[in-house]
Amino acid sequence: MSNNEPRLGIPRNDGQLSIILNKGGARSGSGKKRLGLTKKTSLTLTEDIWKKIESYCKEHKISQSEALRNMINHYFEK
Incomplete structure (x- = not known):
């Protein structure tokens, strides 16, 4: 495999696959922080x-999720 080919890696904590390019890779604590529990x-x-x-x-x-989240939060924070 050459240095330019992407490869798959598994981060230590969450176990999800990630694409690793030339350098680096998935880092603990990187990425968008969770707002709470996700339920579909x-x-x-x-x-x-x-x-x-x-x-x-x-x-x-804003996204539809953000708009609905804001409306629900506003309703329950009265």
Whole structure:
């Protein structure tokens, strides 16, 4: 394998595969920090509400997850 070919590596803690390029590799503590526990769910809303959420996300340049998280946090922090 030449130095320019990527290879797969397994970080010590999380066990997920990562791509390692020429130097370095996965480092403990690197990457985006977790905000909390992730749970997948399905949400049924009217088409009109989804359009409003999408518009809000574009206007504020945030992801749908971030927008919904902000709305839920705001509701429960009253």
